[in-house]
Amino acid sequence: MTRQLMKGNEAVAEAAVRAGVAGYFGYPITPQTELLEYMSKRMPELGRAFVQAESELAAINMVYGAACTGQRVMTSSSSPGVSLMMEGLSYISGTELPAVLVDVMRGGPGLGNIAPAQADYNQIVHGGGHGEYHAIVLAPATVQESIDLMVDSFDLAEQYQSLVVLLTDGSIGQMMEPCELPAFKPMKTEFPTWATNGAEGRKKRILTSINLDPNAQEVENFRLMRRWQQIEENEVRVKTYFMEDAKFAVVGFGSCGRLALSAVRAARAEGIAVGLIRPITVSPFPKKLLKEFSRKLESMLVVEMNNGQMLDDVISATENSLPVEFYGRMGGVVPFPDEVLEEIRRVAKGGLDTTGHPRDRWLTRMAEKGL
Amino acid sequence: MTEYDVENEVLVYERPDSLTDLNTHYCPGCTHGVAHRLIAEVLDEMNLKSNTIGVASVGCSVFAYNYFDFDFVQSPHGRAPALATGIKRVLPNRTVFTYQGDGDLASIGMAEIIHAATRGENITVFFINNTNYGMTGGQMAPTTLPGQKTTSSPNGRDVESQGYPIRTAELISQLDGTSYVVRRSLNDPKNIRMAKKAIRTAFEVQQRGLGFSMIELLSICPTNWGMTPVSALKWLEEKMMTYYPVGDYKVHPAVAEIKF
Numbered sequence: 264m265t266r267q268l269m270k271g272n273e274a275v276a277e278a279a280v281r282a283g284v285a286g287y288f289g290y291p292i293t294p295q296t297e298l299l300e301y302m303s304k305r306m307p308e309l310g311r312a313f314v315q316a317e318s319e320l321a322a323i324n325m326v327y328g329a330a331c332t333g334q335r336v337m338t339s340s341s342s343p344g345v346s347l348m349m350e351g352l353s354y355i356s357g358t359e360l361p362a363v364l365v366d367v368m369r370g371g372p373g374l375g376n377i378a379p380a381q382a383d384y385n386q387i388v389h390g391g392g393h394g395e396y397h398a399i400v401l402a403p404a405t406v407q408e409s410i411d412l413m414v415d416s417f418d419l420a421e422q423y424q425s426l427v428v429l430l431t432d433g434s435i436g437q438m439m440e441p442c443e444l445p446a447f448k449p450m451k452t453e454f455p456t457w458a459t460n461g462a463e464g465r466k467k468r469i470l471t472s473i474n475l476d477p478n479a480q481e482v483e484n485f486r487l488m489r490r491w492q493q494i495e496e497n498e499v500r501v502k503t504y505f506m507e508d509a510k511f512a513v514v515g516f517g518s519c520g521r522l523a524l525s526a527v528r529a530a531r532a533e534g535i536a537v538g539l540i541r542p543i544t545v546s547p548f549p550k551k552l553l554k555e556f557s558r559k560l561e562s563m564l565v566v567e568m569n570n571g572q573m574l575d576d577v578i579s580a581t582e583n584s585l586p587v588e589f590y591g592r593m594g595g596v597v598p599f600p601d602e603v604l605e606e607i608r609r610v611a612k613g614g615l616d617t618t619g620h621p622r623d624r625w626l627t628r629m630a631e632k633g634l
Numbered sequence: 635m636t637e638y639d640v641e642n643e644v645l646v647y648e649r650p651d652s653l654t655d656l657n658t659h660y661c662p663g664c665t666h667g668v669a670h671r672l673i674a675e676v677l678d679e680m681n682l683k684s685n686t687i688g689v690a691s692v693g694c695s696v697f698a699y700n701y702f703d704f705d706f707v708q709s710p711h712g713r714a715p716a717l718a719t720g721i722k723r724v725l726p727n728r729t730v731f732t733y734q735g736d737g738d739l740a741s742i743g744m745a746e747i748i749h750a751a752t753r754g755e756n757i758t759v760f761f762i763n764n765t766n767y768g769m770t771g772g773q774m775a776p777t778t779l780p781g782q783k784t785t786s787s788p789n790g791r792d793v794e795s796q797g798y799p800i801r802t803a804e805l806i807s808q809l810d811g812t813s814y815v816v817r818r819s820l821n822d823p824k825n826i827r828m829a830k831k832a833i834r835t836a837f838e839v840q841q842r843g844l845g846f847s848m849i850e851l852l853s854i855c856p857t858n859w860g861m862t863p864v865s866a867l868k869w870l871e872e873k874m875m876t877y878y879p880v881g882d883y884k885v886h887p888a889v890a891e892i893k894f
Contacts, residue, residue, distance in 0.1 A: 286724045312723035316716070317749035324713035324746070328689070328720030331707045336724070354710050459705035459721075461728050463684040469699045471690075471708035 266443050271406045272297035272436045274444070275339075275365055275429065278413035280305055283448045284363075285334040286312035288325035292344040293377040294433035295367040299339065319344040323351030323364075330360040331470045333458030335417050335451060339365035341433075342383050343374060346391075352426060353392030357472030359457075359487070361420035364398075365413070365429045367436040370595025378595025379433035381519060384572035387428050388546040395484060397491045398426040399498065400546035404521040406440035412543070414445050421455075423494055430545065432568070434518045434597065491547075500543035501552055505531060509538030511611055512556055513603065514577055515566040516542050523566045526603035535611045545573065550580040557581035564610050566603055567591045571622045578621070589621040650674035652683045654703045663863025665820040665853040666694060669762060670701055672830045673731075676837055677704070686729040687721055689714045691743075693735035694768040712743025715750035718757045729840060731758040737767040740776040740802050747806065747848075754811035754845040758836045761802060761848060763878065764855040772858030776800045779877055784858075799877065803850040807883035814839045814847040815884040821852065821870045825880065838892050845886075852878055 269277070276298045279287070287306050289299040299315065306313035312329065316322035322338045329336040340348060345366045355362050368383050370376040385391075388400050399419050403409040409431055416427040454460060459468050474480035504524055506512065515523040520541035527539045540556065540563075542549050557563070562585055565574045571589045578587055590606040592598045616624070649655065652674035660666045677683050683704050690698045692711035699706030709717045714732035722730045739747050739761050750757065766784050767773040773786040777799050781790040791799075807815040814836055818829035829851060836847035852874050854866040861869060 328717030
């Protein structure tokens with residue numbers, strides 16, 4: 264295959280096309296819009312379904328309907344638009360349908376801005392919609408990784424009858440990088456035994472998320488939870504860098520993990536034994552791996568483009584067995600690698616005051632910087 | 635005593651194949667049963683049962699999928715036209731319809747119905763207008779008549795503070811994307827026969843790929859109206875049919891040519 268220069272959003276769209284997506288339903292919102300625009304040209308020329316919906320609410324419900332037929336379907340949006348999709352995401356999860364959402368996160372809350380952010384981690388990883396459900400959430404750090412994970416998203420969605428979210432941000436969506444596209448997969452010709460695609464020669468099928476009997480609903484909830492246990496067991500993906508001899512680890516996901524790597528490299532050049540742990544699945548979260556590392560390391564530094572949302576998952580996974588520090592920028596501000604390097608130096612120096620919550624200590628340090 | 639010739643009895647009326655052999659949960663006198671039956675009879679006549687995917691909505695008809703004997707999905711409140719769009723776009727050769735009440739379609743789902751109609755989605759919409767939210771116990775709906783008492787308009791709908799009813803068929807018929815938009819009533823045999831003919835026409839429209847069709851069906855809700863079924867039918871005829879006239883609001887020239 265040949266390498267080419269592609270913009271993140273367009274590369275993801277083409278990857279979905281090659282993975283055999285049969286229907287795309289979306290709504291314009293920056294910094295995701297190129298994905299919709301690309302699909303508006305690409306899908307019809309391949310004879311596949313494309314609809315620019317009247318809202319994100321309608322878009323996710325078109326995905327819901329199309330997913331009921333057992334076809335590969337997706338939508339994409341950015342933070343405020345994804346908020347509107349929460350209803351549909353809960354229904355899709357409650358009906359146990361495979362579907363894929365690309366969330367190109369931007370600064371918030373509210374209308375916020377169109378700069379890259381990671382502030383919707385909790386919304387996507389810890390629910391967002393009503394009721395209890397989990398999504399598989401993949402967090403790429405490069406355009407190439409976005410492509411690869413986009414293709415995997417459809418397979419994972421079908422394997423576990425689950426919602427899969429490709430959680431990216433404005434920087435990865437907008438940047439151009441050299442990348443290699445996958446080969447075309449054949450379109451699906453066989454459909455699962457639950458698909459409502461017309462009852463020709465078989466009994467009728469119903470797809471619904473209603474269970475008026477609480478006991479029946481609970482049986483469903485147990486099934487979803489046990490499936491999630493399997494996913495936690497089988498599908499954790501994480502990438503580590505310089506961890507073989509590391510005394511300290513930076514933990515960051517997506518584009519923030521990528522810029523932290525620059526800081527880690529610079530720290531290594533200074534002789535600091537630091538490594539990077541970059542969760543690729545932020546859900547299921549690499550709990551076991553973090554727990555194992557927490558026994559070997561002196562401390563961890565969590566770096567995010569939010570107020571420390573993954574931080575809580577790191578603290579929970581490491582069970583307070585080592586000091587955890589936090590550094591974050593919010594509202595669409597992307598930290599410079601030098602800011603992270605400064606934090607690495609501070610952590611490596613030792614003698615950390617670990618009273619209180621890492622988030623509170625971070626807020627105090629940021630106040631000292633005039634923020 | 636009359637002697638009956640049992641041996642030579644001719645079957646003239648039976649359950650359509652497209653309906654399941656279940657008792658419905660609908661209240662006595664409710665016209666959902668009539669609407670269900672008409673849809674089922676038409677799908678039988680057109681031999682479309684195994685080709686059809688229905689979309690149930692949120693309201694009393696949330697369980698419609700139990701009573702129809704073909705594939706069905708159940709939509710979030712108001713979003714049935716979006717689900718139907720998704721299904722029809724990936725399976726254009728299937729027959730797809732939504733079955734929605736007035737709170738579902740004309741209130742929370744107004745954006746979805748307007749845009750499905752304006753896109754000319756090749757789907758059929760059955761819109762049950764019984765002037766209230768039946769399932770939650772009879773609250774004011776967008777279709778509640780001026781002065782009509784409901785549990786959330788206890789002094790009667792005051793148009794000054796609670797606005798006016800929406801004449802949905804007229805509204806939707808204004809959109810260029812629509813092909814067939816009519817209102818029918820389920821109050822007496824003549825109107826029920828007219829309703830069935832309209833349902834047949836709507837499915838013929840979809841079969842021919844002629845685009846969006848919607849049938850508003852004036853219906854009764856004796857339980858929440860606090861009336862007997864008979865007086866509810868009378869109220870429908872006297873009050874609803876004057877505010878919501880039965881009629882053809884949009885018949886595309888191509889639809890007018892359909893013969894069956």
